[in-house]
Every structure is written in structure tokens, then in C-alpha cells.
Amino acid sequence: MEMTAVDREGRLTVTLSGEIDHHSAKDIREAIDRLLVEAHPKALVLDLSGIDFMDSSGLGLVLGRYRRAKETGTEMYLANTSDRVGKILKMAGVDKLIRTLRKDAENKSKGENRQ
Amino acid sequence: MNKRTRLNYFRCEFEARSVNEGFSRMLVSAFASQLDPTIEEICDIKTAVSEAVTNCIVHAYGDDRTEKRTISISGSYYSDGLFVIRIKDKGCGIDNIEQAMQPMYSGSSSEERSGMGFSIMESFTDSLKVRSSPGRGTVVTMKKYIGNADGKDE
Numbered sequence: 001m002e003m004t005a006v007d008r009e010g011r012l013t014v015t016l017s018g019e020i021d022h023h024s025a026k027d028i029r030e031a032i033d034r035l036l037v038e039a040h041p042k043a044l045v046l047d048l049s050g051i052d053f054m055d056s057s058g059l060g061l062v063l064g065r066y067r068r069a070k071e072t073g074t075e076m077y078l079a080n081t082s083d084r085v086g087k088i089l090k091m092a093g094v095d096k097l098i099r100t101l102r103k104d105a106e107n108k109s110k111g112e113n114r115q
Numbered sequence: 116m117n118k119r120t121r122l123n124y125f126r127c128e129f130e131a132r133s134v135n136e137g138f139s140r141m142l143v144s145a146f147a148s149q150l151d152p153t154i155e156e157i158c159d160i161k162t163a164v165s166e167a168v169t170n171c172i173v174h175a176y177g178d179d180r181t182e183k184r185t186i187s188i189s190g191s192y193y194s195d196g197l198f199v200i201r202i203k204d205k206g207c208g209i210d211n212i213e214q215a216m217q218p219m220y221s222g223s224s225s226e227e228r229s230g231m232g233f234s235i236m237e238s239f240t241d242s243l244k245v246r247s248s249p250g251r252g253t254v255v256t257m258k259k260y261i262g263n264a265d266g267k268d269e
Contacts, residue, residue: 021140022169023133029227053140053158055165059229084158091238092219092231 002050003028005035012041013079017050020058032065036072044069045101049080058085059092066098077101117195123149124191131172131184131204139168139188146190147198150261159239160200160259164188166232167202167255173228175206175253192261201256208249216245 001018014032018024036044046062048054062078069076079101081089089095125146129135140161147160168186176184187203209215216237221230237243240257247253 019137021133021136021165022173023136025227053161053165055162055169056229056231056235057169059231060227063229064227088162088235091234092229 001028003031007039007041010042011045012036012039012043013045013047015047015050017052019053020051020061021053021055022057025057025061029061029064033068036068036074040072041074043075043077045077045079047079048082048085051082051085054085054088056088059088059094062089062094062098063092119197120194121191122194124189126187126189128185128187131176131186133172135186136165136168136172139186140165143188143190143200147192147261150192150196150198152261156259156261160198163236163239163257164200164202166236167257170232170255171202171204171206171253175204175208177207196261198259198261199256201254203252203254205252208251208253209245209247210249212245212247
């Protein structure tokens with residue numbers, strides 16, 4: 001499991017890759033919560049483009065971060081969820097709770113031009 | 116109607132440590148790959164196995180380090196494409212299986228659990244059975260037809 005974080009103008013984008021299960025979720029959870037406290041961003045974007053596998057521990061991780069972000073007034077979004085990850089998020093109704101950004105919408109909102 | 120015959124079987128026992136969640140997924144998916152499943156079918160199996168094994172680690176043995184914490188997995192497949200996986204622990208058991216299987220129910224308050232484990236197992240397989248004796252352990256049996264969309268005997 002790998003994690004990268006970019007904090008740009010109050011928008012913290014955390015990109016996860018690899019597998020999210022109960023074993024890996026603990027470290028990710030602690031790392032994101034630390035970043036939320038340190039950066040106190042306006043928005044948290046969890047980019048799941050590199051996730052090869054996710055089970056219900058991933059759901060717990062996403063829902064837990066949503067609750068944590070809400071407590072501190074941070075808006076949370078998901079980005080680049082694969083069909084597989086989307087299927088699991090949908091089962092728990094997460095898709096109705098947390099907005100998922102599409103790649104083009106995300107870039108537009110960042111004001112970036114990618115070639 | 117053709118008689119169903121068992122074509123292959125494996126059994127493996129390992130310690131209930133979270134690092135073995137990935138191991139158990141790889142083990143079962145490697146065995147299931149002999150049936151030439153689709154990527155979707157393999158993903159379903161890996162996810163269902165991960166849920167069952169995580170339950171053993173989080174709920175069956177909890178924080179008690181004194182007992183023998185083992186999980187045993189067996190798998191078999193049959194001539195009609197039926198794939199059967201059984202995940203067994205010797206932990207605390209489940210008092211109320213019906214309640215434990217309710218979506219969003221979690222018996223753990225110490226960790227961030229979504230309570231969706233059994234719902235995922237149920238939806239990603241064709242059949243899920245849970246047998247449990249409080250104080251003695253739990254056996255989860257999941258069945259899935261590979262390469263046979265109807266999921267029926269011929």
C-alpha cells in the first residue's frame with residue numbers, strides 16, 4: 001500500500017494505491033488523520049485510482065474519514081474510483097453520501113491543463 | 116442430469132494475523148484460477164474470502180493472545196463449475212448469527228468497521244452459510260458457480 005499527499009491551496013489530495021484491507025487500513029487511517037490535523041484543509045480528496053483491491057475495511061476507512069473531515073469542517077470527495085471499488089461503495093450507500101469527482105471535473109476545479 | 120464429481124481439493128491452516136489476509140486471498144484465488152474464471156469472478160472470490168478471514172481476526176479471537184489463533188481454509192471444485200470455500204476458526208463464536216449478518220451491524224466498537232462484511236460475502240457468492248457455536252468457533256461456507264451464469268446443476 002502506498003500513499004501520496006499533495007496540499008494545494010487548502011485542497012488536500014491523498015492518492016492511495018495497492019490494496020485496502022483490515023491489515024493496511026490502520027496505517028492509512030492514522031496517516032490521513034495526521035494530515036487532516038496538520039493541514040486543516042478546506043477539502044479532502046481521496047483519490048482511489050491506484051486501488052487494486054478493497055473490501056469492507058476500505059468502506060470503514062472512507063466512512064471514518066468522512067466523519068472525521070465533517071467534524072473539522074472539511075469537505076470530502078472521492079476521485080477516480082474503479083468499477084470494482086464503485087460497486088463496493090454503492091453497496092453501503094457511500095456514493096449517495098460522498099461525491100465522487102471525475103478526472104476531468106477534478107482537473108477543471110484545480111485549474112490545471114494536462115497535456 | 117450429470118452426476119457432480121469433485122475434481123480438486125485443498126486445505127490450509129495459518130495463524131490469525133492481519134498480515135495473512137492478503138495471503139488468504141492469494142491462496143484461494145490461485146486455487147480458483149484453475150477453473151479459468153473471469154476477472155470479475157476472481158475479484159468476487161477474493162473479496163468474500165477477505166471478509167471471512169478478517170472476521171476471524173477481528174471478532175473470533177479479539178485481543179486474546181493466549182489461545183491458539185488459527186484459521187483453516189479449505190476449497191474444492193466440482194465438474195459442474197461449483198466452487199466451494201470453507202473458512203473455519205476456533206474462536207469465541209457468534210451468539211446471534213442473524214444479528215451479525217444484518218447490513219451495517221458491527222460487533223466491534225474499538226475499530227472502524229463498516230459492518231458490511233457478511234453483506235459483501237452474500238452478494239459476491241451464490242450461497243453463504245454460517246454455523247457457529249459460542250465458545251467453540253465459526254464455520255463460513257461459501258459457494259459460487261464459475262463459468263456457469265445460471266448457477267444450476269445440469
